[in-house]
Amino acid sequence: MKKLFSVIACLPIMLSTLAFAGCDDAPPPPEIDPNRTVVDYDLTETGGRTALMNYGILTEMLFNDTAGYIGKTVRVQGFYFTGFHPDLEREVDALSMPGPACQCPQVAVLQTADGVKLPEPDIDRELEIVGTFGTFTENGFTITFFEVDEVHLLSR
Numbered sequence: 421m422k423k424l425f426s427v428i429a430c431l432p433i434m435l436s437t438l439a440f441a442g443c444d445d446a447p448p449p450p451e452i453d454p455n456r457t458v459v460d461y462d463l464t465e466t467g468g469r470t471a472l473m474n475y476g477i478l479t480e481m482l483f484n485d486t487a488g489y490i491g492k493t494v495r496v497q498g499f500y501f502t503g504f505h506p507d508l509e510r511e512v513d514a515l516s517m518p519g520p521a522c523q524c525p526q527v528a529v530l531q532t533a534d535g536v537k538l539p540e541p542d543i544d545r546e547l548e549i550v551g552t553f554g555t556f557t558e559n560g561f562t563i564t565f566f567e568v569d570e571v572h573l574l575s576r
Contacts, residue, residue, distance in 0.1 A: 457493075457495070457550050457569075457570060458493075459493040459494055459495045459550060460492040460493045460494065461477060461481075461489075461492060461493070461494045461495070462494075462495045463477060463478055463494065463495060463496045463497075463517075464495050464496065464497050464548060470520070471519075471520035472520050472523075475519045475520055475523055475526070478496070478517060478526050479526060481494070481553060481564070482526055482528060482564050483564075486553075486555055486562075486564055489553045490553060490554055490555060491552060491553070491554070492552070492553050493550065493551070493552055493553075493569075494550070494551060494552075494553055494566065495548065495549070495550050496515065496517055496528075496548070496549060496551075496566070497517065497546060497547065497548045497549075497574060498515040498516050498517035498518065498525075498528075498546065498547065498549075499515070499516045499518075499543050499544070499545065499546055499547075500513070500514075500515055500516075500530075500538065500539070500541060500542065500543075500545050500546075500547045501513075501514055501516065501541050501542070501543040502514070502541040505529065505563075507558075507559060507561040507563065508558055508559060508561070508563065509559060512529050512530075513529070513530040513531070513532075513538055513541070514527050514528065514529055514530060515527070515528050515530055515547065515549065515566070516543070528564060528565060528566050529563055529564070529565040529566075530549070530551070530565065530566055530568050531565050531566070531567050531568065532567070532568045533551075533552075533567050533568060533569050536568050536569060536570070536571060537571075538568065538571060539571070539573060545573065546573075546574040547571055547572065547573060547574060548571075548572040548574055549566060549568050549570065549571055549572075550568075550569050550570040551566035551567050551568040551569055551570075552566070552567045552569065553565075553566060554566075554567055
């Protein structure tokens with residue numbers, strides 16, 4: 421009976437381990453351009469980190485320790501769209517960054533640096549952006565955002 425209880429008690433842990441087992445089974449990334457912009461946080465490459473670790477860094481940046489990341493340059497990939505932001509009560513440009521396995525995507529507001537133009541919004545359009553992380557306050561809400569310095573179209 422004790423062994424049966426141990427197996428049942430460990431079952432959720434074993435199943436959750438299996439759920440994340442295939443997180444990094446993606447094909448290897450393409451060759452890295454030596455002229456690529458150097459950033460503080462490159463969340464597009466694993467470089468020894470897993471997709472889950474990159475997701476954790478992004479979550480920390482957007483929600484938990486925003487002050488520690490303000491002014492840092494970041495490279496992220498995600499799907500670009502325009503949508504209504506309920507706290508700001510207006511339309512915003514945003515990037516939806518998918519999480520590994522069953523994790524919810526993270527969404528960040530995008531603002532563009534002078535001279536940078538975003539493509540037409542399309543949720544099926546995957547972009548890689550290089551930007552500076554920051555926050556602003558509007559309508560009493562502190563909003564996290566990326567000021568986009570570079571845009572690279574990955575799909576379509």
